[in-house]
Amino acid sequence: MGQTISKPTSNPSQSSKFFFSLRRTPTSQPTVDRNISPRQSIFSTLRRPPVVKPNDFIPLFNDCISAASSRTQEYLLFKDPEDKxxxxxxxxxxxxxxxxxxxxxxxxxxxxxxxxxMTPEQRILLGADWVWAVLEKPTKNPRIQIAVQVLHLPEREDAEENGVPSEACSESVQMAQRESSNRTVYERLVDFCTSIGKDCYALFLFFGKKNDKENIYGVLSNNFEAAIGKCNKIDRPFIENFFKGSRYLHTPSGMMQAIVTKREGDPLTLMIKFS
Structure with missing residues (x-):
């Protein structure tokens, strides 16, 4: 009378295969493009490119001074067997x-x-053979200046003065000589540096000294004008006298390091050995 409803027969083997397949199906993963470069680590962003420090020129300056001093010493040490x-x-x-x-x-x-x-006229008027300058960036304006005057052994200077007639000088050089005749060449350099300020140093560079004719020394200061204020005459003996009480001679790089790290406006006087 009633309708018989037939139930689907379950196949145990098919059922087990179905659940087994669910357990073993791997999770889907995005495909990796081998051409894409790997992403940088977050720690790599913490590394910054090296910043150029304003004093990085000091080792280079020392190399230049070493080359110039060595080359000059070859001439200081040379002895001509024929004396010509x-x-x-x-x-x-x-x-x-x-x-x-x-x-x-x-x-x-x-x-x-x-x-x-310096030009010949500038050398006479200012007392400087050349001027070194630490430049600001990006303006390239001089931040620190070092005016250099080279001093030679007295016998060399006397020989040159006796060997060059005054009429051999140009008219502009003779005018510069007349203009600066009331001051010594040492005082001209000090006056030049004083007119600029404490950031301008006078450096007297000795190509040989009386007790050491084969090496190059220097006396640097931004305070030579103090001697003028005390009515002391600035001449060669006055400058050489700085070496007598000196216990320590700076290297060229040490000189430059002291200059760039000095507090603005402070006086600084150093004795240096360049060779």
Whole structure:
């Protein structure tokens, strides 16, 4: 009478295969494109490119000074067996300066630390053979200046003065000599640096001293004008006297480090050995 409803027969083997397949189906993963470069670690963003420090030129400056001093010493040490070759003070100064400039250009440091050679007229009026300058970026204005005057052994200077007639000088040089005749060459350099301020240093560079004719020394200061205020005459003996009480001689890099780290307006006087 009633309708018989038939139940589907379950196949145990099919059922087990179905649940087994659910357990073993791997989760879907995105495909990896081998051409895409791996993502950088978050820690890599913490590393910053090295910042150029304003004093990075100091080792390069030291290399330039070393090359110039070594080259100049070759002439200071040379003894001509025939006694015909006598390099003049002018030649020695040019050898040092040209070697320094060539090396500084090779090391690409002229945008940070500049060197300006003086004209003959400027050398007479200002008392400087050249001027070094630490430059600001990006203006390239001089932040610190070092006016350099080269001092030679007295016998070399006397020989040059006796060998060059005054009429050989140009008219402009003779005018500069008359204009500055009331001051010594040492005082002209000090006056020049004083007119600029405490960030301008006078450096007297000795190509040989009385007790050591084969090495190069220097006396640097931004406070020589204090001697003028005490009515002391600035001459060669006055400058050489700084070495007598000196217990320590700075290296060229030590000199430059002391200059750039000095507090603005403070006086600074150093004795340096360049060779």
């Amino acid at each position: 070759f006598h390099p003049s003070p002018e030649v020695l100064t040019q050898v040092f300066l040209m070697t320094y400039i060539s090396q500084s250009v090779c090391l690409n440091m002229t945008d940070t630390f500049n060197c300006t050679a």
